[in-house]
Amino acid sequence: MKQSLQLRMGQQLTMTPQLQQAIRLLQLSTLDLKQEIQEALDSNIMLETEEDGSQRDEAAAEASEKQNNKEDNQTSNNDSNNETEINTEAESMPDDLPVDSSWEDVFDIPLATNNLSSNSNNESVDFLAQQSHSESLQDYLLWQLNMSVFSDTDYVIATSIIDGINDDGYLTTSLEDIITMIDDEDVEIEEVEAVLHRIQNFDPAGVAARDTRECLLIQLRQLSADTEFRSLAIQLVNDYFKLLADQDLRGIKRRLGISDEQLQEIMQLIRSLNPRPGNEVMQSRTEYVEPDVFVRKHNDSWHVTLNGQATPRLRVNSEYASYIRRADDSSDNVSLKNHLQEARWFIKSLQSRNDTLLKVATKIVEFQQDFFEHGEEAMKPLVLRDIADELEMHESTISRVTTQKYMHSPRGTYEFKYFFSSHVSTSAGGECSATAIRALIKKMISEENPAKPLSDNKIAKMLVEQGIEVARRTVAKYREAMGIPPSNERKRLL
Numbered sequence: 001m002k003q004s005l006q007l008r009m010g011q012q013l014t015m016t017p018q019l020q021q022a023i024r025l026l027q028l029s030t031l032d033l034k035q036e037i038q039e040a041l042d043s044n045i046m047l048e049t050e051e052d053g054s055q056r057d058e059a060a061a062e063a064s065e066k067q068n069n070k071e072d073n074q075t076s077n078n079d080s081n082n083e084t085e086i087n088t089e090a091e092s093m094p095d096d097l098p099v100d101s102s103w104e105d106v107f108d109i110p111l112a113t114n115n116l117s118s119n120s121n122n123e124s125v126d127f128l129a130q131q132s133h134s135e136s137l138q139d140y141l142l143w144q145l146n147m148s149v150f151s152d153t154d155y156v157i158a159t160s161i162i163d164g165i166n167d168d169g170y171l172t173t174s175l176e177d178i179i180t181m182i183d184d185e186d187v188e189i190e191e192v193e194a195v196l197h198r199i200q201n202f203d204p205a206g207v208a209a210r211d212t213r214e215c216l217l218i219q220l221r222q223l224s225a226d227t228e229f230r231s232l233a234i235q236l237v238n239d240y241f242k243l244l245a246d247q248d249l250r251g252i253k254r255r256l257g258i259s260d261e262q263l264q265e266i267m268q269l270i271r272s273l274n275p276r277p278g279n280e281v282m283q284s285r286t287e288y289v290e291p292d293v294f295v296r297k298h299n300d301s302w303h304v305t306l307n308g309q310a311t312p313r314l315r316v317n318s319e320y321a322s323y324i325r326r327a328d329d330s331s332d333n334v335s336l337k338n339h340l341q342e343a344r345w346f347i348k349s350l351q352s353r354n355d356t357l358l359k360v361a362t363k364i365v366e367f368q369q370d371f372f373e374h375g376e377e378a379m380k381p382l383v384l385r386d387i388a389d390e391l392e393m394h395e396s397t398i399s400r401v402t403t404q405k406y407m408h409s410p411r412g413t414y415e416f417k418y419f420f421s422s423h424v425s426t427s428a429g430g431e432c433s434a435t436a437i438r439a440l441i442k443k444m445i446s447e448e449n450p451a452k453p454l455s456d457n458k459i460a461k462m463l464v465e466q467g468i469e470v471a472r473r474t475v476a477k478y479r480e481a482m483g484i485p486p487s488n489e490r491k492r493l494l
Helices: 017-026 030-043 050-083 111-117 127-131 137-146 152-163 175-182 189-199 212-221 230-239 241-245 249-256 260-271 331-367 369-374 384-391 395-401 434-446 456-465 472-481
Strands: 047-049 293-298 301-306 314-316 406-409 412-415 423-425 431-433
Touching: 017 331, 017 395, 030 047, 030 314, 030 331, 047 050, 047 331, 137 152, 152 175, 152 189, 175 189, 212 230, 212 260, 230 241, 230 249, 230 260, 241 249, 249 260, 293 331, 301 331, 314 331, 331 369, 331 384, 331 395, 384 395, 431 434, 434 456, 434 472, 456 472
Parallel strands: 293 406
Antiparallel strands: 047 314, 293 301, 406 412, 423 431
């Protein structure tokens, strides 16, 4: 076979560094983008924020004005010296004036000011971070333990019990395992139970219980003795807890020999208790969401605007850019040129990100205008391809834009992904979004008779009557996704 050389022409798509940077910035959340911008400001001398640049320009203008005023004053002084001789020696002042007292001798300095001035790194103190410190349930229980009187052995048992309590306030470690962890042959299970009963009297009420039944009993027994229906509630939880869990109202009335009105009062008393007492102490740190766009209604139409405060505005530092000389090939000049080119690419990538974000958000609002007007029940089915086809973009681009991006509207703040959902066919040949179906199910359950709650099969039939063809198992899936219990657990008296 004879070897030969051939020349062929072809096209190939390559990812330039600029394109890679634009794609990476597009998928970043607002918090990650701020960190990326800060890193770029720290590493590139050509980049600066518009705020810093404006302050620098104002300072330069002020310095120039002072210099001009100083020159004018010197000129006028020279003219006056020609007319009158002034004894400057008597009016001259030394650079350092002697002082007999310090600032602290006259003014009181607050403690907070001393703490701020003692910061050797001159870094600002994050007061919000200090205030957001949350105390764990174990810390709260250990504080109460240290305020109580325990023997050395009982103290070790108590700390082992507290370590076995989960965030809901339940003891998940068995008493036998606690004895094994203590590794003391003299400790009996009766002593561990006695210490456990003492901890169960700690705040919050119901803590250190081993199951829901014991948790409710602890809270009921800590109520005042003259609380109405307290004894019957204790009897119900202690002896007939299974009937209570199954909502067997007839069986409860028959066993306790009470009327409907009495049962209603007992159930209200039990529902006033907290089955998860640990939640009263556990305070998770609040995570704030900063929206990327705002949606407002003006003149009967919806408008989308970018959040200008979400990210700082950047520009090229004109002072450093003026140092670049076109014909200079020195290392410093080449470095300045590279920094300038990178700064321009970065600013262009940010602008491209903002333009794409605004286009996608505007198109989402156009598709889901009924949602902003009427709520979740009017949500239309929408997928990424619909937005991609309208904007002539790739689905991967739309996916990057809609991830961890938030939209603030009169109905609340939502992630872009919230407006995308699957659809279910209707009897009229149309489509209904899964979000709208979940809203309808939630509305039906909120309006049901608590004594006769709607079953999943009944809800499915009601949806079919409205033209939405949905199976019972689909209703159950949506109900469980919303955290709504089944009908037998929702059954209760009015």
